[in-house]
Amino acid sequence: MDAGVDGDQGVSMHRHPRWQLAALLTAPVLWLVVAYLGALGVLMVSAFWTVNGFTGGIVREFSLANFRTILGEEVYRTVTLRSVGVAAAVTVICVVVAVPMAFYMAKVASARARPWLVIAVLTPLWASYLVKAYAWRVLLGNGGPIDSLLGGPGRGPGYGLTATVIVLAYLWLPYMILPIHAGLDRLPDSLLEASADLGARAGHTLRRIVLPLLVPPVAAGSIFTFSLSLGDYITVQIVGGKTQLIGNLVYANIGAAGNLPFAAALATIPVLIMVIYLIAVRRSGALEEL
């Protein structure tokens, strides 16, 4: 970490910012640009390759066959729409649940309670993702607590699409609460008082002052909730029953089918959606809030 700041040639490096910069950047750029971006690039290129049906070997020739299949067959469109729908629903649920909680934590709770509420929301973030999904598997199980609460086996939602949305929203909720809370915490109380002094009612202040300021933190939180839901294929296996999302299709094509080019072509769908999403969200200044 100190390569650019000190070292044997500390003095001479100090006089040559160019060398300092090179010392700081060489390792990270090699790692992130050459290795990571390179790997991603090869993956995207391999989406245009095909697999020989007889030998199972990869044919390294440009072909649009994979994309033709994806665009042409009903099932891929359905699964893409379902995945985007799940990601959007999860994001909306998280926003709806997170905003009142974050507002209470930042503006309404007593000064003594505030840090404890933050800790209470933060702590489950450290509990394992799998453990939480597993907890819901037990909760939602046939004859499990939710069923008995609702009056007997089969009364609850059981495993399926609804369960997937609930569990994903549960998993990513803290990622939404924390940026919103940070945004509201920075918002000075005097601003709200000024609005009230100028004659605005509470509802008016909320709409005209608080809501516009919530856009960047909500956008920041939505990067997590949307992207993490879009790529998920584990939760859906645990509580989704037979539900399939894009991730499951990608996984099935690598594992059972052994068709890496087609898996890569499928994987371009969430990548494309996320890149568009990130670019759109960057305009709101949300990347600074991460």
Place this chain on the structure above:
Amino acid sequence: MTLSPAARWALRAAMALGLTFIYVPLLLVLVNSFNGDRTFAWPPHDLTTRWWAAAWASDGARQALLTSVQAALGATATALLLGTLVAFAVHRFAFFGRDTLSLLIVLPIALPGIVTGIALDSAWRSVMGELGIGKGLLSVVVGHATFCVVTVYNNVLARLRRTGTSLEEASADLGAGPWQTFRYVTFPLIRSALLAGGLLAFALSFDEIIVTTFTAGPGLTTLPLWIFTNLFRPNQAPVVNVVAAVLILLSVLPVWVAQRFGSPTQDANITD
């Protein structure tokens, strides 16, 4: 802003409901780890500690825990190094592609894990595989470090932006060499940011399953992989539940560490 009593009451209720929603599933796992019934019949009829004994004796779980700790330590160390380097470069220099670089650092965590997973998997097989280095702990560390860099980078960069460079300039003016300045001025300034970023990186790595699925070789099992394979085996359910309960209890630890050692007020005093 003055909220009506009804509004305050509604917000308080929303907070309470939210916390209930967050904690009930976790409490259920804790209670179930003492549930004598193998299928977790609810409500539990007899309480027992024998699953805890069984989990303690499970070699698979213990081995997987060890592997996970090793992988997380490796990934955290790498992320601390790379993240700090980039944060310093971005803060201290203006260079071509700086904005792109900061977007690139977010990418591994913004893209779905399965994409990063397959990309790294096929790259590793075609590059490192040719060199005779198979997948194993090293490839897991590489995969995890790739998406952990962002946590360190964000924390350190935010700290550098807040503290500025005037203290370092003062140190140099007073005759300190670059190493002395780093040792006595820069490092203490960023120490708690490194701790916060490092803790997050450790937790991300320790918990990760998707990228791990693709970067772990056939013989390597991290704790999440172990939980996932045993999740669907009815025989193992009670042991899995105990491991889950332990992980829930352990999640208090990093929060405590962050509160105890990472309190921002500690070094804010230096700059104020």
